[in-house]
Amino acid sequence: MGRPFVLRDKVALVTGAASGIGAALAAALAQAGASLALVDRDAEGLERVAAALPGASAHRLDLTDAAGIAALPEAVLARHGTLDILVNNAGVALGGRFAQLDLDEFEWVMDVNFRAAVRATHAFLPILASRPEAQIVNLSSLYGLIAPPGQTAYAASKFALRGFSEALRHEYAGTGLSVMVVHPGGVATAIARNARTGRGVEPAEAVRGRVAFERHLRLPPEAAAAQILRGMERRAPRLIVGNDARQVAFIQRLMPVRYWALIGRAIGE
Numbered sequence: 001m002g003r004p005f006v007l008r009d010k011v012a013l014v015t016g017a018a019s020g021i022g023a024a025l026a027a028a029l030a031q032a033g034a035s036l037a038l039v040d041r042d043a044e045g046l047e048r049v050a051a052a053l054p055g056a057s058a059h060r061l062d063l064t065d066a067a068g069i070a071a072l073p074e075a076v077l078a079r080h081g082t083l084d085i086l087v088n089n090a091g092v093a094l095g096g097r098f099a100q101l102d103l104d105e106f107e108w109v110m111d112v113n114f115r116a117a118v119r120a121t122h123a124f125l126p127i128l129a130s131r132p133e134a135q136i137v138n139l140s141s142l143y144g145l146i147a148p149p150g151q152t153a154y155a156a157s158k159f160a161l162r163g164f165s166e167a168l169r170h171e172y173a174g175t176g177l178s179v180m181v182v183h184p185g186g187v188a189t190a191i192a193r194n195a196r197t198g199r200g201v202e203p204a205e206a207v208r209g210r211v212a213f214e215r216h217l218r219l220p221p222e223a224a225a226a227q228i229l230r231g232m233e234r235r236a237p238r239l240i241v242g243n244d245a246r247q248v249a250f251i252q253r254l255m256p257v258r259y260w261a262l263i264g265r266a267i268g269e
Contacts (some may be wrong), residue, residue: 004233005135005178008033011080013072015063015120016090018045020189021139024225025087026053032229034085037076039063063090063116064108073123083127085232087137088117088161096198098152105198106153113157118164133176135232138165142185142245146252146259169237178235185245187224218244 012029016022018040026036026049036056040046043060050058057079061068076083092112094105117138128134143151144158165181172179219242231239240246252259 005133005235007085007229007233010034010084011037011076011082012085012087013037013039013076013083013120013124014087014089015039015116017049018042019049021184021187021221021224021228022087022089023049024221025089025228026056028222028225028229029085030054030056035080037080037083039072040090063120064111066115066119069116069119070123072120073127076124077127082131083124084131084133085135085137086120086124086128087139088120089137089139090116091139091141091157093195094153094198095150095195096201097150100200101153101198102200105196106156108196109153110157110160113154114160114164117161121164121168129172129175129177131176134178135235136165136168136177136179137182137228137232138162138179139182139184140165142183142240142242142248144181144183145240145245145249146263148260148264178237180231180236180239182228182231182239182241183245183249184224185219185240185242185248187219187221187242189221 007029012034014022014026014036017026017038019042022040026038030036030053036053037059038046038050038056039059039061041060041062046058046060050056059072059075061072063069090112092109094101094109121136128136138161140162141158143155144162147155147159162181165179169179224241227241228239240249248263251262255262
């Protein structure tokens with residue numbers, strides 16, 4: 001599809017909208033003329049973001065709640081009448097090697113990062129597919145392209161979201177519904193500070209891991225949101241956000257099996 005996607009007068013839903021990339025995306029979409037339906041479990045942060053965006057609706061929801069996701073379309077239609085853009089942005093992190101994790105911790109990450117996006121897409125798909133033009137934007141991660149040690153749950157969820165997005169894009173090729181998967185690098189959000197650590201991780205090890213992870217989060221969320229909006233406008237099928245992500249993605253293409261031997265040394269792991 002060669003025509004640019006016009007954001008003005010579209011209705012967009014953004015999950016994880018109370019902070020970070022989600023809040024920045026909501027503000028950027030509103031600035032571009034879109035109406036917003038905002039979703040997050042953080043009621044205070046969600047209300048603060050929604051209050052700053054005229055006409056935005058706030059929908060407090062824990063995305064592990066499958067029934068709550070299934071009920072979202074009715075609430076959004078009642079307030080906005082339709083939906084043109086679904087942004088599955090919400091995400092959580094969990095530190096620790098696989099042997100240090102309990103399976104319920106692993107499943108929590110999969111529920112929020114992957115299954116919630118699948119459920120929201122399934123719930124809104126009839127509406128989106130009926131629109132003259134619509135978009136689904138799924139926020140994967142740099143860790144949907146590479147898989148570092150200590151990130152088994154997070155990488156699994158983001159690789160899964162990438163595969164889901166690519167298959168869905170192929171299913172709707174040639175229609176008015178486009179699908180973009182986004183791979184941000186180190187964006188300066190609170191994801192590291194808010195990350196859980198596996199029950200088998202020693203406290204001192206958890207602190208070291210959190211500090212090391214946060215050291216790589218440099219790109220302002222507003223800059224990431226601006227890049228994502230440009231990708232939406234040109235209907236990009238895949239978007240890699242940040243110079244760090246582009247460099248690492250290049251290394252992964254050159255060394256698809258042994259990339260960590262180089263990247264791990266470069267970051268001191």
